[in-house]
Amino acid sequence: MLKLKNVSFAYLEKPVLKNLSFSLKKGENLSVIGESGCGKSTLLKLIYGLLHTDGKIFWNDQELLGPQYNIVPGEPFIKYLAQDFDLMPPLTVAENIGKHLSNMYPRKKTRRVKELLEVVEMTELADEKAKHLSGGQQQRVALARALANEPELLLLDEPFSHIDHFRKNNLRRQLFSYLAEKNITCIVATHDSTDALSFADKTIVLKNAKIHAEGSPKQLYQNPPNKYVASLFGEINEIMLKNLDRSETSRKKILVYPHEISVSNKSEIKVGVRKNFFRGQHYLIKADLNDQDIFIENPTNLKEGDTIGIKISPKLIEARK
Numbered sequence: 001m002l003k004l005k006n007v008s009f010a011y012l013e014k015p016v017l018k019n020l021s022f023s024l025k026k027g028e029n030l031s032v033i034g035e036s037g038c039g040k041s042t043l044l045k046l047i048y049g050l051l052h053t054d055g056k057i058f059w060n061d062q063e064l065l066g067p068q069y070n071i072v073p074g075e076p077f078i079k080y081l082a083q084d085f086d087l088m089p090p091l092t093v094a095e096n097i098g099k100h101l102s103n104m105y106p107r108k109k110t111r112r113v114k115e116l117l118e119v120v121e122m123t124e125l126a127d128e129k130a131k132h133l134s135g136g137q138q139q140r141v142a143l144a145r146a147l148a149n150e151p152e153l154l155l156l157d158e159p160f161s162h163i164d165h166f167r168k169n170n171l172r173r174q175l176f177s178y179l180a181e182k183n184i185t186c187i188v189a190t191h192d193s194t195d196a197l198s199f200a201d202k203t204i205v206l207k208n209a210k211i212h213a214e215g216s217p218k219q220l221y222q223n224p225p226n227k228y229v230a231s232l233f234g235e236i237n238e239i240m241l242k243n244l245d246r247s248e249t250s251r252k253k254i255l256v257y258p259h260e261i262s263v264s265n266k267s268e269i270k271v272g273v274r275k276n277f278f279r280g281q282h283y284l285i286k287a288d289l290n291d292q293d294i295f296i297e298n299p300t301n302l303k304e305g306d307t308i309g310i311k312i313s314p315k316l317i318e319a320r321k
Contacts, residue, residue, distance in 0.1 A: 001025055002047070002153060002185060007055035009042055016042045018209040020055070024202070026152070027183040029176065031190055031200035031217070033232050038206040040189035041083070044155045047187070048080040049073045059153065079151035083158055085142035089131035093122055096130050097144045116144040119178050121171060135162040143175065154179065154186045160195070172199060193233045197221060205229050223319070230255050235284065237261070237294045241321070244269060244312060254320040256312060258284060259297040267309030276301040 002024040009017045016039045024030050032040045045051045049066045050073050057064045059077070067073050074080065087096050098113045117123045120140040130138060139162045146154060159175075160168045176199040179186050188195050196203050197217045205213040205220070205228075213220060213229050224230035227238050237256045242248040246268075259282075271287035271294065278301070285296040287310075296310060 001058075001060060002187075003056075003058040004047075005056040005058075007043075007046060007053045007057060009039075009046055009051055009053050015209045017046070017206075020211055022204065022211065022214065024185060024187070026185055027180070028185055028201045029179065029199055030187045031196035031203045032187060032206060033190060033193075033196050033203060034206035034212070035232075036191075039209060040206060041157050043206070044080060044157050044187065044189055047153075048078055048155055049075060050080075076149075077152040078155065079146040079149075079153075080155040081142055081146045081157060081159055083161070085138045087130040087138055087141060087145075090129060092127050092129055093117070093133070093137075093141050094126040096141050097148055099145065099148075101148055112148065116147055119147070119174055120144045121167065121174070136164055136167070139163055140171065147178075150182060151184060154184055156186065156188045156190075158190055158192075159188060160190075160192065169194075197233065205232065224255055227255060230257070233257075235295050239289065239292070239294060241317070243290050243292065244317060252321065254317060256316070256320070258295040260312060260316055261294070261296045262311050263296070263298055263302070264309045264311035267311045269310050269312075270307050271296075271310055273302045273304050273306045273308060275304060 005021050007017060007020040008015055032043060034040055042051065046053050047057055049064055049070060052066045052068050064075060088099065091099065094113050094117065097116055098109055101109045101112060103109065117126055120143050122137065122140050122144065125137065130141065133141065139159070143159060160172060163171060172195070188200070190196060200217050203215065203217045203220055204211055207228060213225050220229055221233050227236060230236040235258050237258065238253045239256055241250065241252045241254060271289045273285060273287055275286040277284040282297045282299055283301045285298050285302055287294050287296055302308060
């Protein structure tokens with residue numbers, strides 16, 4: 001189990017992280033999300049031991065003491081993949097992955113490298129030198145290398161940021177399936193809501209140096225505590241209740257995702273269509289609701305300038321109040 005108690009850190013005077021406490025069971029996957037500069041990367045560096053904190057970090061019953069106590073930062077059971085990949089350019093893909101594996105058992109080493117090449121879909125480029133790879137290919141090699149000596153705890157900082165979208169989804173499925181199979185605890189610092197929603201067991205939202213929200217991805221998505229949290233998962237509307245219910249007199253607002261709003265000609269709630277954005281399987285419609293811009297998902301585009309009716313589930317409205 002990983003356990004953090006009152007972990008704080010500041011590069012200068014202003015704290016980047018302040019009194020963070022949480023725990024993570026073996027084999028769990030935690031996503032850490034938040035706006036740029038909120039401390040996601042710093043948190044990973046603290047856990048790995050690159051930075052010092054006055055708080056306490058434990059792995060099982062062992063306290064991780066950090067750079068003031070360890071000449072070489074890090075722990076042998078932790079692997080950390082930073083945003084710079086630190087590959088050896090003259091070495092091949094296979095050589096980079098196997099660089100820290102023992103040469104005493106060459107067949108075992110070869111099998112291990114082959115297994116990891118398959119996980120990151122780099123088998124065909126095994127003999128290609130790292131200096132000839134694209135940024136996305138280098139990132140995949142770095143992922144494989146982080147897994148080479150199988151860690152107990154894996155720390156990933158934006159692990160798919162350079163990888164093509166068409167390849168990213170399958171790679172994510174393969175990687176997180178592999179981690180689950182091997183019971184490897186993982187923390188992913190990410191801007192990508194897919195990492196947080198699809199693969200994490202828990203999610204932590206950082207803001208203003210603190211844990212702003214935490215829970216399962218499903219809980220945070222379906223019942224976001226505020227607009228900041230909801231916006232990390234995509235477009236969000238913050239709509240005044242009186243624009244949805246004529247009997248409402250307060251200035252209270254509710255959060256509604258675009259897909260939770262449907263077009264209904266029978267509805268008394270009217271909006272003006274302003275713009276259509278093609279998104280593949282649907283259109284994102286920008287509309288005007290009593291001088292407020294809102295966004296709606298619709299299977300087809302709508303004529304700009306038209307007035308249409310919209311509907312939101314009464315149960316949803318009640319739940320978000």
